[in-house]
Amino acid sequence: MERVIELNGNQYDVPVEVGNVQELLGHLELADRIVIVEKNRNILSKDAFDQPIKDRDQIEIIHFVGGG
Amino acid sequence: MLKIGNKTFNSRLLLGTGKYPSFEIQKEAVRVSESEILTFAVRRMNIFEPTQPNFLEQLDLSKYTLLPNTAGAKTAEEAVRIAQLAKASGLCDMVKVEIIGCDRSLLPDPVETLRATEMLLDEGFIVLPYTSDDVVLARRLCEMGVHAIMPGAAPIGSGRGILNPLNLSFIIEQSEVPVIIDAGIGSPKDAAYAMELGADAVLLNTAVSEADDPIKMAQAMKLAIEAGRLGYEAGRMPERDYAVASSPLEGLVPN
Numbered sequence: 001m002e003r004v005i006e007l008n009g010n011q012y013d014v015p016v017e018v019g020n021v022q023e024l025l026g027h028l029e030l031a032d033r034i035v036i037v038e039k040n041r042n043i044l045s046k047d048a049f050d051q052p053i054k055d056r057d058q059i060e061i062i063h064f065v066g067g068g
Numbered sequence: 069m070l071k072i073g074n075k076t077f078n079s080r081l082l083l084g085t086g087k088y089p090s091f092e093i094q095k096e097a098v099r100v101s102e103s104e105i106l107t108f109a110v111r112r113m114n115i116f117e118p119t120q121p122n123f124l125e126q127l128d129l130s131k132y133t134l135l136p137n138t139a140g141a142k143t144a145e146e147a148v149r150i151a152q153l154a155k156a157s158g159l160c161d162m163v164k165v166e167i168i169g170c171d172r173s174l175l176p177d178p179v180e181t182l183r184a185t186e187m188l189l190d191e192g193f194i195v196l197p198y199t200s201d202d203v204v205l206a207r208r209l210c211e212m213g214v215h216a217i218m219p220g221a222a223p224i225g226s227g228r229g230i231l232n233p234l235n236l237s238f239i240i241e242q243s244e245v246p247v248i249i250d251a252g253i254g255s256p257k258d259a260a261y262a263m264e265l266g267a268d269a270v271l272l273n274t275a276v277s278e279a280d281d282p283i284k285m286a287q288a289m290k291l292a293i294e295a296g297r298l299g300y301e302a303g304r305m306p307e308r309d310y311a312v313a314s315s316p317l318e319g320l321v322p323n
Contacts, residue, residue: 007115008112008113008114009112010116030113033122033125034125035157036110036153036154036156036157038153043152043153043156044156046158060112061112061113061115062110062113062153063111063124064108064109064110064122064136064154064157065108065109065110065122065123065124066084066086066087066094066108066109066123067084067085067086067107067108067109067137067139067273068085068109068139068225068251068271068273068274
């Protein structure tokens with residue numbers, strides 16, 4: 001089943017092997033990075049990273065950058 | 069010791085992490101500054117370039133307290149969302165409320181800052197609002213139960229120093245929580261002056277990151293803040309209109 005999500009504002013075709021948020025982070029090589037994930041405007045705690053990714057989900061991957 | 073919420077700090081210099089020429093210079097500037105609290109911004113990641121280095125990830129996080137800001141927010145709701153995102157990292161429970169109300173001066177929006185502060189305190193955050201040097205607004209924020217108050221010295225990134233020392237001294241006098249002079253510090257004299265006024269700490273970024281030698285400036289700021297604090301604790305001499313001789317007027321050697 002094809003899944004197209006909105007990932008950080010861009011259309012993104014989810015690869016077949018990516019089932020949940022954790023696997024998406026792994027696929028994007030972000031598994032070891034300090035990131036915060038929002039799914040459909042809900043902030044996910046780390047133990048919710050096993051939530052499945054469905055067609056038309058809105059995912060935001062957020063991080064800390066330099067600032068004053 | 070600087071006490072914010074339930075945490076204590078030896079350093080009275082809070083350092084921003086934006087706009088350094090390189091990560092290597094930044095790391096060394098942070099090290100010599102001896103800062104224990106570092107501010108960060110929260111942003112959408114450029115996931116299509118995930119290999120970009122990230123300063124936060126290069127830090128020994130056991131040594132630092134992270135102070136995320138809500139920069140980019142224009143409303144209380146946006147600020148609360150950014151604070152919640154930052155907290156979800158599991159790395160911090162403090163937040164610098166920064167809600168800009170004017171794009172040209174980057175001065176904070178007092179109404180949205182008050183609203184966000186109330187909402188974040190309700191959610192259990194350690195809240196440090198960035199505010200203007202308005203004395204009554206500072207009092208209102210303190211009455212809400214903020215954990216520190218952060219009046220600006222001058223507009224963000226302007227480097228103009230302490231523009232209204234009288235207001236800042238009123239804010240310091242009335243506040244029962246730490247007063248951290250934030251924004252507009254340009255040089256070590258400004259930082260020392262803020263501390264001599266009785267501020268508990270100084271938060272700065274551009275003054276170090278945009279210096280010709282950020283590492284040397286980080287050290288200068290650390291020393292200025294220590295000197296200013298010592299001077300404040302020592303209690304300065306009174307100012308007089310006319311000279312008072314330092315050498316005795318008696319026993320002058322006759323001609």
